[in-house]
Amino acid sequence: MPPQIPKIRARGPFVIPRYSSQWVCPSCLTQSRKLHTEPVKTPNQPSTSPPLAGRSQSVKPTTKSGEKENKNSKWEVTVGLEIHAQLNAPRKLFSYAATSFNAPPNSRVAPFDASIPGIQPKLNIPTIVPAIRAAVAFDCRINRRSTFDRKHYFYKxxxxxxxxxxxxxPFASDGKIILNELDGLEPSEVVEIGIKQVQMEQDTAKSIFQPSTEDTPARTLVDLNRTGSALVEIITTPSLKSSKHAATCLKKIQSILKASTAAIDGMEKGGVRCDVNVSIQEKGLPGLGRRVEIKNLNSVKAVQESIEAEIKRQIAVRESGGEIEGETRGWDAVKGESKKLRSKEGEVDYRYKPDAELPPLIIEESLVNHIKSTLPPLPDQIISELMNEPFALTLKDARTMVDLDDGARVGYYRSIYEDLSARQDFKPGSKHLGKLIGNWTLHELGGRLASSFITWLDNPVTTGQMADLLFNLQNGTLTAGNAKRVLDYLVTFNDSNIRVKDLIEEYDLGTRSTSGEDDEGLIKLANHIISEYPEKAEQVRSGKKLNLKNFFIGNLMKATGGKVDVQACKQVIEKIFSA
Incomplete structure (x- = not known):
């Protein structure tokens, strides 16, 4: 039996109640308080015209020299984005069915989702909370009163x-996103993108095309699991002037949705989809050109490439004397071109009208304030924190840490840092601890996982194992080469119970304690290696190529099996050549 859903008056408003200790925490999406059924009087609000993406005042950001689509051109490009993101909610927007990405087809469908006659929509209050988190993260104004409308069209x-x-x-409007150096732009570039509105809506079903076979003709199957899932649609102002800025903006929107926990899955899993509106106009002329919409783009790469192709297409049409038609187009990533799907619909075509079965949605200011005060750190804050002490990562490494795997490596990195910092017998060494951990997390471990086709979600190396490995490396027990051998073992054998200390003892990987200069055996071995490369040795002695000393140091370390640290080997080589 489905869970009981509280009854509401047909004409009374939905009320998101004031935050209190009795009400479920907004970060928890597993419960909801009963709806208030009493009508709430709200101040009269001025009527606003329906939102049309791509038709408001634009901000003119500086475009990096060399942008292919707009360099030395008489045309001014204007781009707006419409991003649809599935909210981090356990149930659908207006039915009790659970949300799921991987459930068997048509197994998460309530009567309302399947359009059974006589079934009315009933708002699930928990879906509102992640939507507010998203809007707050985009610095939007949360409108106390919002309403639901029907957008009519027929499709399978x-x-x-x-x-x-x-x-x-809509429930939120007038937000913004700032793109700057932290997002990969030039230091002098600062681009402000307006968020016209953020609105809630239902998702559609998933269409699965099956090509024809010997036994069956081509057909399209429909999976209703996704039908009715809660979405936020984020509509930007037409303030993007290049495909690069559009792609950067989309990446940042995805990272903000993830960091704020408003949405769980990104474009790679189908949780975020994007439509782009593209227009061109001769520079110096007022207004914007006729916009063309490209629908259902499912990757940042597709967004950038489709915009570049559409700009070229529109310029070719205009320069040949033609006119741009307002239309909706689809993107073929294989051919690298778009094709017309239909003429562009307007308000009249969709026959928008208020939904008579859903009352207004009232959001209390105290709840908004609580969500603002408990919002997790956003990407810009995390990057800035990683670049400052005590971590001191470079901008490139900090950005990579946040961008990869939806930011999952940041928590892994911090856990290792906290573990090592808390050890009383830990010797930080000459290398900066934050940078050392960053290098091993991003490059050493990340490279091994990539080459082994292991996702970060399935990373077999625990934070404790990595902390132990770096502890022994910094304390001089392991050389860098042997530390990499230990990491290879941990990645290969995938056992969280393996102790780094046991591997060092079992395979005799520990370094020998030596001053280098006083180790007769090490000096004898070094002389033997130098004698094998007389030409290189002569170049060092003559002062022509002093950097070849590093060649001999490396070979000496290799000959010792990594059991003598680099400083000792360096002392021996320096002593021999200075004699």
Missing amino acids: DQPNGYQITQFYH
Whole structure:
């Protein structure tokens, strides 16, 4: 039996109650308080015109010299984005069915999702909380009163024949995103992207195309599991002037959604989809050109490439004397071109109208304030923190740490740092601890996982094992080469119970304690290696190529099996050549 859903008055508003100790914490999505059924009087709000992405005042950011699509051109490019992200909610927006990405087809479908006659929508309050978190993260104004509307169109992925959205009065508006050096732009570039509105709406079904076989003709199957899942649609102002900035903006929106826990899965898992609106206009002329929409782009690469192709197409049409038609196009990533799907629909085509079965949504300011005060750190904050003491990572490494694996490496990195910092017998050594951990987390471990086709989610090396490895490396027990051998073992054998200390003892990987200059055996071995390369040795002695000393140091370390540290080997080589 489905869970009981509280009854509401047909005309009374939904009320998101004031935050209190009795109400579920907004970060928890497993419970909800009963809906208030009493009508709430709200101040009269001025009517606003329906939102049309790509038709408001644009900000003119500086474009990096060398942008292919707009360099030395008489055309000005304008791009707006519409991003749809599935919210981190356990149930669908207006039904009790659970959300899922990998459940068997059509196994997460409630009567309302399948459009069974007589079934009415009932709002699930927990879906509102991650939506507010997303809007707050984008610095939006949260509107106390918002309403739901029906967007009518017929397609196989929309059983009701309409989609419930927030066309006229969305719950959030007037936000912004700042792109700067932290996002990979030039130090002098600062681009402000306006967020026109953030609205809640239902997701559609998933269409699965099956090509024809000997026994069956080509057909399209429909999986209703995704139908009715709670989405936020984020509509930017037309303030993007290049495909590079559009791709960077999309990446940042995804990272903000993830960091704020508003959405769990990104574009690679189908949790985020993007439409782009592209127009061109001769420089110096007022207004914007006729916009063309490219639908259902599922990667940052597809967004950038489709915008570049569309700009070239529109310029070719205009320069040949033609006019741009307002239309919706689809992107073929294989051919690298778009094709017309249909003429561009407008408000009249969709027959927008308020949903008579859903009352207004009222959001209390105290709840918004609580969500603001408990919002997790956002990407810019995390990058800045990683670049400052005590971590002191470079901008490149800090950005990589945040971008890879939806930021999962940041927590791994911090756990290792906290572990090592808390050990009383730990010797930090000459290398900066934060940079050392960053190098081994990103490059040494990351490279081994990539070459072994292991995702970060399945990373077999625990934070404790990595901390032990770096502890022995910094304390001089392991050389860098033997530390890499230990890491190879940990990645290969995938056992969280393996102790680094046991590997060092079992395979005799520990370094010998020596001053180098006083070790007769080491000096004898070094002389033997130098005698094998007389030409290189002569170049060092003559002062022509002093950097060849590093060649002999490396060979000496290799000959000792990595059991003598680099400083001792360096002392021996320096002593021999200075004699």
